Structure formats: C-alpha cells, structure tokens
Amino acid sequence: MKKHAPPRNLCGQVIHELGGRILAGEIPPGQAIPQEWTLCEQLGVSRTVVREAIKGLAAKGLVESRAKRGTLVRPSNQWNYLDPEVIQWQSGSDSSGSNLLRLTEFRQTIEPKAAAMAAKRASEEQLQHISDAWDQMEEAAGNDVEKFLAADILFHVEILHATGNPFFSPVAHAISASLESSLRVTNCLPSDNLSSLPLHKKVLKAIIAGQATQAHNAMLSMLNDAAKRIEKAIARTDTSANNS
Missing domain, CATH: 1.20.120.530 (GntR ligand-binding domain-like)
Structure with a gap:
C-alpha cells in the first residue's frame, strides 16, 4: 500500500532526515549530530534551515545543545514518543x-x-x-x-x-x-x-x-x-x- 506523505518544506525535510537517523540508531543517544556546516553540505540547505530543524528536533525531545559539545541526542526515555513524526520514524526502523x-x-x-x-x-x-x-x-x-x-x-x-x-x-x-x-x-x-x-x-x-x-x-x-x-x-x- 503506497503511503502519500504531505510535502515538506526544507526545514521539515531536514527534521525528517535527522529524526529518521536518530530513531534508526544511526546517531545513538549521547552522540553529537553532525556539525552545522556538515549538515549544510550533506543536505544542501542553509545554516538557518539547519538551526530551525534542530529547534524542531529539540521540541520533540530528541536533541539538546551543550556548550563545547555540540548538539547531542538525548536519552531515549526523554523522547516524545507521542509525537506523530516520532511514531512514524520509529515505525520505519521497526524491522522486528x-x-x-x-x-x-x-x-x-x-x-x-x-x-x-x-x-x-x-x-x-x-x-x-x-x-x-x-x-x-x-x-x-x-x-x-x-x-x-x-x-x-x-x-x-x-x-x-x-x-x-x-x-x-x-x-x-x-x-x-x-x-x-x-x-x-x-x-x-x-x-x-x-x-x-x-x-x-x-x-x-x-x-x-x-x-x-x-x-x-x-x-x-x-x-x-x-x-x-x-x-x-x-x-x-x-x-x-x-x-x-
């Protein structure tokens, strides 16, 4: 059954990409997500878009910024599992x-x-x-x-x-x-x-x-x-x- 997702703006696309990586375990809790400039190059977006996306991930409880350490993935027990996108990302990586x-x-x-x-x-x-x-x-x-x-x-x-x-x-x-x-x-x-x-x-x-x-x-x-x-x-x- 084909799933028809609504179109996302650039910020939404970055949130979806990073959120999917986090829920799939590619960026585990305690590890920093890639630096801003790296994400800009990888995803082809501006630093403003990346910063807004990080704010969006923080609102879902997935990341937090730490001085001198960058933006870290928070422990999984602090994630907002009731967020529909978090549910979607987790379902996408739920092979079992x-x-x-x-x-x-x-x-x-x-x-x-x-x-x-x-x-x-x-x-x-x-x-x-x-x-x-x-x-x-x-x-x-x-x-x-x-x-x-x-x-x-x-x-x-x-x-x-x-x-x-x-x-x-x-x-x-x-x-x-x-x-x-x-x-x-x-x-x-x-x-x-x-x-x-x-x-x-x-x-x-x-x-x-x-x-x-x-x-x-x-x-x-x-x-x-x-x-x-x-x-x-x-x-x-x-x-x-x-x-x-």
Whole structure:
C-alpha cells in the first residue's frame, strides 16, 4: 500500500532526515549530530534551515545543545514518543515489529476507557461524526484501502474527541499515527478490511446506546484482534525472510 506523505518544506525535510537517523540508531543517544556546516553540505540547505530543524528536533525531545559539545541526542526515555513524526520514524526502523506491538499495548490502555467515556458523554453531533466515519469505512471496505484507512482513523479519533476530555486530543494525534502504522501491516488488501467492520460496528452500537461497559469491552476486543493480526503479519514476514 503506497503511503502519500504531505510535502515538506526544507526545514521539515531536514527534521525528517535527522529524526529518521536518530530513531534508526544511526546517531545513538549521547552522540553529537553532525556539525552545522556538515549538515549544510550533506543536505544542501542553509545554516538557518539547519538551526530551525534542530529547534524542531529539540521540541520533540530528541536533541539538546551543550556548550563545547555540540548538539547531542538525548536519552531515549526523554523522547516524545507521542509525537506523530516520532511514531512514524520509529515505525520505519521497526524491522522486528516490536514497536508496533508496543503501540497496540498503549492503545489497549487508552481506547477502551475512551469508548466508555464517549458512551456516557458524547453529544448528538459527536455521535453523528462517529457514525459517519463508520459509514465511510463500510463504503470503502473491500474496494479502497486508502479510503478505508482514513475512515478507520477518523472513527477512532472521533471517539477520543467524544470523551469531552481535552487531554485526549494530543493522544488522538499519536493514535492516528499508531493506527496508520498498524493498518499498513494488517490491512494491506481490500479484503482484509471486511473482517474488521463487525468489530467496529459493535463499538459504534454500544456508544450510541450509551452502554459504557459494552463499549469498553467491544473496543478492547477489537484491539486484541488487531494485536493478534499484527503478530501473524510479523510471523509471516519472519518466515518469508528465513526462506529467502
């Protein structure tokens, strides 16, 4: 499935390049990133662009400037793992699939509770948004993988917003990136999407009915199913690699 990333400006391109190197382990924690002039030559950009990019990486918790030592990669436990770009970079270097499973574990702790809260708190407008997202999933399932992916992400994000808790908003961005990474592994073909429709339908029906416990359990069941499909996809990949 081809991924269509939005175009980046020069600063965004440098952030993406350096962030990818850091998450791939090419520049490990404690090591300095290349000096400004080196990056200017390597990437064909000005020092102003490089400096702005370093500020962007610092905002994600990846680097910090030290006097006489340059710009160092920070310890990994200080990285902003909820940043969508950090999730993307880590997924790109996740050859074992372990990070994708960790992301699913994170979702299993957050989304069932969010579904229960949405069942109690969602407004009529928010319920309509969730229902509309499911309708888009149903329409795209079996024929358009990209549209299904977008609708699936929207479904989950609308549930998080329907909690009425603003602290779920930044988590929604992270879960969007996590879900995209997951679906690109488990739902590569249009036919893969058909089996997930009933699971989403159960979540939708419970939320609309205001049944918090059922919504919680339906969401957890869906995420457990996703975890199993990720494990199977990883196993198939490992088998193919061993046989090649």
